[in-house]
Structure formats: structure tokens, C-alpha cells
Amino acid sequence: MSPAPGPRPGGRSARIQQAVHASTRKLLDERDRADITVPMIAADAGITPSTIYRRWGDINEVFADVAIERLRPDAPPRETGSVRGDLVAWAQEYLEEMSSPVGRAALRDVVMSGDTNPLKCATFCRTQIETIVGRGEPLGTSVHVAVEHVIDHVVAPIIYRILFDLDPLEADRVEALVDQALDAAVRV
Amino acid sequence: MSPAPGPRPGGRSARIQQAVHASTRKLLDERDRADITVPMIAADAGITPSTIYRRWGDINEVFADVAIERLRPDAPPRETGSVRGDLVAWAQEYLEEMSSPVGRAALRDVVMSGDTNPLKCATFCRTQIETIVGRGEPLGTSVHVAVEHVIDHVVAPIIYRILFDLDPLEADRVEALVDQALDAAVRV
DNA sequence: ACGTTAAAGCAAAAGGTTTGCGTTAACGGA
DNA sequence: TCCGTTAACGCAAACCTTTTGCTTTAACGT
Numbered sequence: 008m009s010p011a012p013g014p015r016p017g018g019r020s021a022r023i024q025q026a027v028h029a030s031t032r033k034l035l036d037e038r039d040r041a042d043i044t045v046p047m048i049a050a051d052a053g054i055t056p057s058t059i060y061r062r063w064g065d066i067n068e069v070f071a072d073v074a075i076e077r078l079r080p081d082a083p084p085r086e087t088g089s090v091r092g093d094l095v096a097w098a099q100e101y102l103e104e105m106s107s108p109v110g111r112a113a114l115r116d117v118v119m120s121g122d123t124n125p126l127k128c129a130t131f132c133r134t135q136i137e138t139i140v141g142r143g144e145p146l147g148t149s150v151h152v153a154v155e156h157v158i159d160h161v162v163a164p165i166i167y168r169i170l171f172d173l174d175p176l177e178a179d180r181v182e183a184l185v186d187q188a189l190d191a192a193v194r195v
Numbered sequence: 196m197s198p199a200p201g202p203r204p205g206g207r208s209a210r211i212q213q214a215v216h217a218s219t220r221k222l223l224d225e226r227d228r229a230d231i232t233v234p235m236i237a238a239d240a241g242i243t244p245s246t247i248y249r250r251w252g253d254i255n256e257v258f259a260d261v262a263i264e265r266l267r268p269d270a271p272p273r274e275t276g277s278v279r280g281d282l283v284a285w286a287q288e289y290l291e292e293m294s295s296p297v298g299r300a301a302l303r304d305v306v307m308s309g310d311t312n313p314l315k316c317a318t319f320c321r322t323q324i325e326t327i328v329g330r331g332e333p334l335g336t337s338v339h340v341a342v343e344h345v346i347d348h349v350v351a352p353i354i355y356r357i358l359f360d361l362d363p364l365e366a367d368r369v370e371a372l373v374d375q376a377l378d379a380a381v382r383v
Numbered sequence: 384a385c386g387t388t389a390a391a392g393c394a395a396a397a398g399g400t401t402t403g404c405g406t407t408a409a410c411g412g413a
Numbered sequence: 414t415c416c417g418t419t420a421a422c423g424c425a426a427a428c429c430t431t432t433t434g435c436t437t438t439a440a441c442g443t
Contacts, residue, residue, distance in 0.1 A: 019439060055392055060431065119307040122360045129359040159352035167351035171317035172310045187379055207408060243423050248400065
């Protein structure tokens with residue numbers, strides 16, 4: 008009776024999505040974001056503008072879509088031998104990536120799009136932290152508590168300062184923040 | 196020789212700015228932000244669209260301009276008898292205001308506009324905190340340190356969770372964050 | 384292979400944005 | 414108080430983006 012009209016992730020759709028992403032990234036490297044239009048992206052990708060409007064809605068959704076790919080972790084956090092060491096290394100690298108012009112722009116593009124993209128982005132981050140903390144203490148509610156503290160005391164200040172254009176954190180301050188987060192988690 | 200061509204904050208400009216702000220706030224209450232256009236605002240304000248384009252550039256700048264007025268503190272932080280109490284009361288109120296749909300939208304509008312607006316917004320916040328901390332220990336570098344810690348450990352988690360659509364902080368967790376910020380500041 | 388249908392192409396209509404030029408109204412000096 | 418100067422506004426036409434109805438293409442299941 009119902010042929011299950013689910014999505015169709017087939018070849019053509021995927022090809023067009025990749026073309027749009029590639030053209031958007033390319034234009035983003037060349038021009039200022041305010042000077043990029045949907046017809047420009049379409050022309051570069053070799054498709055018609057209406058395809059973009061129908062699939063993405065508006066140009067901000069395209070930017071957000073590209074941004075979230077940039078924000079997706081490409082590898083599990085590397086191991087240094089201790090949870091603290093892993094967290095410090097991960098946080099310093101995260102700070103580095105997000106402070107760069109590309110990282111800042113990606114963060115803004117994600118934040119300005121509807122609720123689900125920011126949540127997805129925060130979840131990428133949380134998952135990485137869970138991996139690290141989970142190595143030291145496999146499973147249990149204390150892991151969850153520690154993760155929350157790392158998000159509040161380490162990730163939040165990093166991102167807040169970037170989004171609001173304050174001076175970025177120093178690398179050694181990141182270390183202190185990690186210690187404070189772990190301290191706070193232990194005391195609960 | 197040079198008649199100093201400075202800005203002209205006179206009556207007409209101010210009147211038009213107010214009209215645009217008022218119409219924007221009104222439309223923002225009625226419709227979804229994506230459905231609001233520059234010609235709509237202009238019509239409601241009784242001016243021509245080109246005036247808005249020339250003064251603000253685009254509609255996002257208008258939204259950001261309105262948002263920053265919403266974010267500007269309307270009174271100095273109220274006093275409870277202790278620095279800790281003042282900070283807790285202020286932070287809980289701040290959380291409340293920023294979590295509301297209007298507050299969230301204003302935050303996003305500010306963040307998505309160029310660098311100076313976010314910085315202005317963060318400075319509003321910092322100034323309020325400085326006022327509170329300065330009451331306990333008038334002037335000195337330790338005040339500055341404490342303010343930094345409150346921003347990193349209290350403000351940042353509040354705002355991060357709002358912007359990335361995580362569960363908002365509980366009111367009693369705010370209290371714990373203030374304590375942690377003050378602890379961290381003392382240890383430096 | 385064939386039928387079905389989601390997604391893309393095309394083109395015209397609708398609407399938003401930019402721009403040149405004339406007009407208005409603050410501001411400063413006589 | 415009046416007058417000259419000039420930033421800012423109004424108007425309207427040109428330009429570009431966005432939307433929309435219809436046709437065509439190409440995945441996917443049978």
C-alpha cells in the first residue's frame with residue numbers, strides 16, 4: 008500500500024550537493040560573504056538558482072550547511088596518556104581552529120541558522136569530550152557530570168570570546184580552565 | 196579652512212531612526228523575522244526604503260541595531276549586601292532575560308552582525324560586572340582578574356547554552372558557577 | 384526493462400535592492 | 414533672524430534576486 012516515499016539520497020542529488028558545497032567554499036575563499044549570491048553559486052556549480060532555492064531555502068542555509076561540514080571532527084581526539092593531557096591538547100587545538108577567520112565565520116554561520124544546526128555543532132564537541140573522559144572512567148554518571156563541566160568551563164569561554172570579539176584565551180589559560188573543570192566535577 | 200564635516204545628529208535623523216526602530220520592533224512582534232523586509236519597515240515608518248538602505252546597509256544591520264538597544268542595561272545591578280549575592284542575583288536575571296525568545300533573537304542578531312556590535316554587547320555585560328565587583332574592592336588589578344573569571348565561568352556558559360540550543364542552566368547551578376568563578380579569582 | 388516520483392531545468396512574473404538626481408532641513412556664520 | 418552650506422531624505426528607473434508553474438530528467442523499486 009504505502010511505497011514509503013522516503014528521501015532519495017541517490018547519485019544526482021549527492022553530486023549536486025557536493026558541487027554546491029565546493030562552489031560555495033571556493034567563492035568564500037575569494038570574495039567577502041556579503042558579495043556572494045545564490046545565482047553566483049549556481050553558475051559556478053553549473054546548475055540553476057532555483058535548485059538551490061528549493062533545496063536550501065536561502066543562502067544562509069547554504070552557508071550553514073558548508074559551515075557544519077567544516078565543524079565536523081575529522082578524527083577522534085588524540086591520546087596523550089592522561090585524561091587531563093587529552094583534554095588540554097584537544098581544547099588548545101579546538102581554540103586554534105575556531106579562532107581562525109574560517110573557524111569564526113563557520114561558527115557565526117551555524118549560530119545564525121535555525122536551532123538544529125547549532126545543536127548539531129555542540130554535539131560534535133560534546134562527543135569528542137565524552138570520548139576523552141570515557142577513556143579514563145568507562146561509562147557511569149560521573150562521566151556525564153565531568154563532560155558538562157568541561158563544556159561550561161572550557162568550551163563555553165573559548166566560544167564566547169570568539170563570537171563576541173574579545174581577546175582570545177592564551178594557551179596556558181586553557182590549561183587552567185581544564186583543571187578548574189576537573190576540580191569542579193570531582194567535588195560534585 | 197576645514198568646517199569640520201562631523202556627523203549631524205539633529206532632529207530629523209533622530210526622528211527617522213526612532214521610527215525605524217519602533218516599526219522594526221512592532222513587526223518583530225507580529226511576524227517571523229524571515230518574513231520581514233526593508234520595504235515593509237519603511238512603509239510602516241512612513242519613509243522610503245532607500246533611506247534605510249543608505250543608512251543601515253541591509254536588514255541585518257537594522258535588526259542588530261534594534262537588538263543592541265534591547266541588550267543595553269537599563270539600570271545598574273541591584274545591591275543585595277554582598278558581592279557574591281549581587282553576582283548571583285545579576286546572573287540569574289541575565290539568564291532569564293537572555294533565555295527568553297526575544298533575548299535569544301537579539302543575541303543572534305548581534306552575533307551575526309560585524310565585530311563591533313558583539314563587542315559592544317559583551318562590554319555592557321562586563322561593565323555591569325565591574326560595577327558589582329568594584330563595590331567590594333574599589334579599583335585595583337584584582338578587580339580586573341575577578342571580572343575576567345566571572346565572564347569566563349558565568350557569562351560564557353549562560354550564553355553558549357542559549358546560542359547552541361542546549362538545555363539552559365538551572366538557577367541553582369548559576370550560584371555554583373559564581374562560587375567557582377570567585378574561588379578561581381582568589382587563587383590567582 | 385519499466386513505471387513511478389522526487390528532484391532539476393527552464394522561463395516568466397514578482398519583489399527587493401541599487402543608484403542618479405532633485406529636494407529638504409540641520410547647522411554655522413553674518 | 415536670515416542666509417549659505419551640505420548631509421540626509423524622497424523619488425523613480427534600472428538592475429538583480431527570488432519565487433513559481435510547468436516540463437523534463439534520472440533514481441529507485443518491482
